[in-house]
Amino acid sequence: MTTGDVTMTTTQRRRPELAAFLRSRRARVTPADVGMAPGLRRRTPGLRREEVAQLSGVGVTWYTWLEQGRPINASSQVLDAVARTLRLEPPEREHLYRLAEVPFDPGPQPPAQRIRPEVQCVLDALDPHPAAVYNARYDVLATNAAFRDLFQLPRMSEDSVPNALWTLFTLSPDACPVVHRERELPVMVATLRSHYGRHVGEPAWEDFIRTLSAASPYFAELWASGEVIPPGPRVKTFRRLSGEELRTTVVSLSIDGMPECRIVAYTPERENPAP
Known part of the structure; x- marks a missing residue:
């Protein structure tokens, strides 16, 4: 298997994981968590796709394709916005970046001064x-x-x-x-x-x-x-x-x-x- 084949296989495996991860994180965030009214006839647990897109400042079609695992490009700024909407913890945010194949930078960390x-x-x-x-x-x-x-x-x-x-x-x-x-x-x-x-x-x-x-x-x-x-x-x-x-x-x-x-x-x- 060539390097290109390995890269393509890795991407093909990551996209379904990305889709499943986003769906699971979306399902756990309620409208009340983000200051929205629950509304009537809500069959979707958590937020709807269009609500995540609106709160993140991205297009509904683009977010839908991202959650479907389609091969689209995502910037760190957009992923950060989605992460904030879905209330991701730092390890979850890093996981999102890895699955989306975007370089992850956690930002500067204060130097530790004590140990456990x-x-x-x-x-x-x-x-x-x-x-x-x-x-x-x-x-x-x-x-x-x-x-x-x-x-x-x-x-x-x-x-x-x-x-x-x-x-x-x-x-x-x-x-x-x-x-x-x-x-x-x-x-x-x-x-x-x-x-x-x-x-x-x-x-x-x-x-x-x-x-x-x-x-x-x-x-x-x-x-x-x-x-x-x-x-x-x-x-x-x-x-x-x-x-x-x-x-x-x-x-x-x-x-x-x-x-x-x-x-x-x-x-x-x-x-x-x-x-």
Whole structure:
């Protein structure tokens, strides 16, 4: 099967799902929910198609075709209007976008500043391997004992959480726990920039970039380079306070309900077994 065949098959499967989803969401919204009188002889549970179209500011024919799963194009603005009329929750709105094959952007999310107890339990269970929770800005939201033994993370200020980038760029090169500093720090800055695109103009992000650039000319130089890479598994070597080196495989795991946050686990690198 060619790529084109797969794409066509996927679209053909999504359209009936889209139709069924819209019908089910329409059926649960009553006229009273949207400030309309119930009227007489209402046989349709929930809203009628023409009512959804009117409330969403779209043509009745267009909405009917959308709900019938016909191959028509929909813009994000129109889907947002339909989602508001049908009172869709955020996960339902994202599902609508996926079924309509329209790129979904949830918009900027405020950086998380705390974690749930069960996430801390996962970190503690990973001990004696270092593990921590980072948000997109490299704020360190939680750690386990092994991580705290490996890293000393001072706060930028009394009312802030520790930040890994702030620590690594403001320490002297000799005190930096990352062994290959000249190789690893550019990667971290390029990863930061990959997240920054969703937060351009937000005061917390702009203040962080400006403050760290003033505190570290090296960070300012790397930031000005404009490099962008996505996060991914890596091998990193750290230096313990005792001077012993620890070579680790770094893996990031997303956390349900915490957008742009991840558990980062550092496990000893295993040599490839002999064939």
